[in-house]
Amino acid sequence: MSAPSQRAVILGGNRIPFARSNKQYSKATNLDMLTSAIDGLTARFGLAGERIGEVSGGAVLKHSKDFNLTREAVLGSALAPTTPAFDLGQACATGLEAVVSLNNKINAGQIESGIASGVDSTSDAPIVIDDSMREILLELNRAKTMVQRAKIAAQIRPAYLAPQAPSTGEPRTGLSMGEHQAITTAEWGITRRAQDELAVASHQNLAAAWDSGFFDDLTTSYLGVSRDTNLRGDSNMESMAKLSPVFGKRLAAEATMTAGNSTPLTDGASSVLLGSEDWAAEHGFTPLARLVDAEAAAVDFVDGAEGLLMAPAYAVPRLLARNGLTFDDFDVFEIHEAFASTVLSHLAAWESEEFCREKAGLDQALGSIDRDKLNPLGSSLAAGHPFAATGGRIIATTAKYLKTTGKKRSLVSICAAGGQGLTAIVEAA
């Protein structure tokens, strides 16, 4: 019997194939996709009608009507309606935080089972109105007399009526994530070629994994989609080289970030089944892996002191130190590919004596990562990145990978908006 804090195990996962924005899933809502992902998991593990300890989930782009998104998904799923659920959010780290928080609840003995989930639609996006119009409508709602209403309504101007779609811009800087990353890319001198190579590897690895049937018990087809639609198995350096840069065109340095080495807007949902060892044994489920520890970090990107997506570069050294591990102790590195250059900036930081000593507070550089161990089944550049669904995709993928290959330990790292990052250690069960 393992220590009480090590009771939770990862049992499996299910996601719908990810689809590029405004394509196959354009009419599917977050609730539709999340329900589908959870239902696929429920069916695969025969959990219909069962009360699960708790379901966690979230979406980054969320309608206000979806205030109870995950609970609504549970009510629409085959799970027992007595299954509680909660929504959470940590931008692109939402899906991983959903896993971490349920893992901790199981380890604390509060629940015996849990489903961690996440979803995002960039097609069915919440549209808001201008702040002036919103204020006027709220005032109208508060007004008591017709005269008051008429006075307030008279303030409406045609310009106030234009709808505003959500953007990937950081609220405090107005820069898109790509524009932020372009600054970091230039600072670390990440080349176009290195980015394109990483993107090609992502596509080739993900294609090989699909071809080998690796995802057969990790995905359920949805709305006629049975593979990630962003995947281009025939990607090569020549096709990547043809793409024009899209970010960093305002910078002095050469613009290197293209649509090929940046993740596209994507729709999708994922889920991960967790349980205590006892709960797994009672149900006859074979544990794949366990999440042994996690570390979040944040950086002050607001005035450019650090790059927006560099927080994982700080979280990983802290996580390794706490667990007495080095890069040599890992067989797999699952580093979310927000942009190819994000991953490469993290690798460069860990290889840099200067960064590790002066910024991460280490005695020496953390070292380099064997590139064969990096994202061996592809990552977000190929699969796409429906923000809150990425954590669940990575955890289920790496847990199964450890189980099927007999490898021991995986490092998971996800960067997020707001200068945040969440990292975790997953070990074979």
Added chain:
Amino acid sequence: MAESMFPVYGRALLKTLPIGARTSPELPERSIDRSVPLEPVAYAGFAHVIRQTLGDTVHPGYLHILAFPLSMQLLADPEVPLPMLGMVHIHNRVDMLAPVHLGDVVDYHLELAGPFEHTKGTTIEVRVDAKVDGRPVMSEVSTYLAKGRKLPGAESKAQVPHAQFDAPQQTALWRLDPIIGQRYAQVSGDYNPIHLNGLAAKGFGFPRQIAHGMYTASRALSAMDPRLDAYRWDVSFAKPILLPGTVGYALTEGQRHEASRSAVFDLKSGKPHVLSQVAYLEK
């Protein structure tokens, strides 16, 4: 909503007409005293427009705009030897002596100083002193330039030196829609038509509607977010921002929450729109 300034602008417009005689180059020796309570609802509108998190401590830009109609009343006085409309706000200095809170009643005392010589014309200063419960909390000097006007009796005065400006890498982009002119007008009461209407702006020589300078300055201060009990906030207004427009923002010295300098600048030409400085102020 702040006090409407339509009557003041009306009078100012009359002043631009070539009627009546302004013989003396001296400023009239008038001052205004007025008490203004800080109302949460009106302040909330202002705070949100200039991207300040709504809290109980009032943004200095709001103390400026509460006094602004009064300063325009002083400037619109027929005996002021320069035309108010067409005068350009070129510099603003606020000394925050103590935090001011919602619910406080601010006792304002305003007077004019000048006219002063300036290489590009003549300036007049509006000097504002603000007290809460008899305790000085803020003093402000707003400098207005009448371009190309030279007055014989103007005093000489050291000008803020024109510093060389090299545009930094922007750390933020401000996408400014024309609606921001209307929104700031609503919450500040400054309905100067050059901020609201392209045609009016053309009448004053601008190709398009321009953003309120104090909008840009106040928003920059929100981003600099000083967490100091007492500080000096200096603003120099350079090129106006044409709306719509996307401009760059960056700290050019120091750190957020502390003494620092910032710039709002044109992305293409690299020329500054508004340069700000927050400096420690000994109490």
